[in-house]
Amino acid sequence: GEDVEQSLFLSVREGDSSVINCTYTDSSSTYLYWYKQEPGAGLQLLTYIFSNMDMKQDQRLTVLLNKKDKHLSLRIADTQTGDSAIYFCAESIRGYGGSQGNLIFGKGTKLSVKP
Amino acid sequence: DSGVTQTPKHLITATGQRVTLRCSPRSGDLSVYWYQQSLDQGLQFLIQYYNGEERAKGNILERFSAQQFPDLHSELNLSSLELGDSALYFCASSVAGTGTEAFFGQGTRLTVV
Numbered sequence: 001g002e003d004v005e006q007s008l009f010l011s012v013r014e015g016d017s018s019v020i021n022c023t024y025t026d027s028s029s030t031y032l033y034w035y036k037q038e039p040g041a042g043l044q045l046l047t048y049i050f051s052n053m054d055m056k057q058d059q060r061l062t063v064l065l066n067k068k069d070k071h072l073s074l075r076i077a078d079t080q081t082g083d084s085a086i087y088f089c090a091e092s093i094r095g096y097g098g099s100q101g102n103l104i105f106g107k108g109t110k111l112s113v114k115p
Numbered sequence: 116d117s118g119v120t121q122t123p124k125h126l127i128t129a130t131g132q133r134v135t136l137r138c139s140p141r142s143g144d145l146s147v148y149w150y151q152q153s154l155d156q157g158l159q160f161l162i163q164y165y166n167g168e169e170r171a172k173g174n175i176l177e178r179f180s181a182q183q184f185p186d187l188h189s190e191l192n193l194s195s196l197e198l199g200d201s202a203l204y205f206c207a208s209s210v211a212g213t214g215t216e217a218f219f220g221q222g223t224r225l226t227v228v
Contacts, residue, residue, distance in 0.1 A: 044219070045219075088158065102163055102173070108157070
């Protein structure tokens with residue numbers, strides 16, 4: 001079945017780069033997403049990548065997609081303490097044509113940024 | 116602020132009871148999605164409505180039901196509640212049914228005691 005896996009924790013120092021990794025199973029996923037959840041808050045869409053792209057850059061965020069290995073990563077450059085949050089990788093559910101609302105989420109990676 | 120409003124923010128109820136969670140989508144959004152976030156299951160897609168009609172169904176229990184009203188707000192009804200239903204319930208909305216960004220509300224935290 002469809003599944004999204006990601007490591008549960010990542011700790012980095014302020015100013016370093018953070019790399020959060022994710023693997024997914026459904027090769028027919030049209031879009032892959034990264035969401036951020038801060039304590040007590042909802043989910044915020046950070047970025048997404050269309051499945052025919054290898055890379056997408058948006059300011060401090062770089063998404064890399066290796067479709068052959070079904071591996072997605074999110075790199076945050078110059079990580080700040082305000083980046084501390086849980087980051088979720090998600091893929092669109094098979095059969096829903098890439099709808100950005102019908103998603104399968106990973107369990108989330110808790111990023112801790114030490115000053 | 117995503118523009119998606121969920122009420123109430125917190126809800127505590129007893130086992131066996133029934134509750135209704137409410138979601139007001141962003142202005143102009145036709146699609147509403149419901150998700151459940153629990154410690155053991157993570158974030159799970161429950162159901163989607165588009166312009167009043169059910170569009171997609173995920174891991175939604177038979178004890179749960181939802182609807183979307185003509186003014187596009189949605190309600191998620193949870194009945195015969197069990198301890199395991201304690202979770203954060205998110206609503207999200209998007210303009211259309213496919214290929215568009217979904218915006219999430221802040222969630223309703225349900226505690227069943």
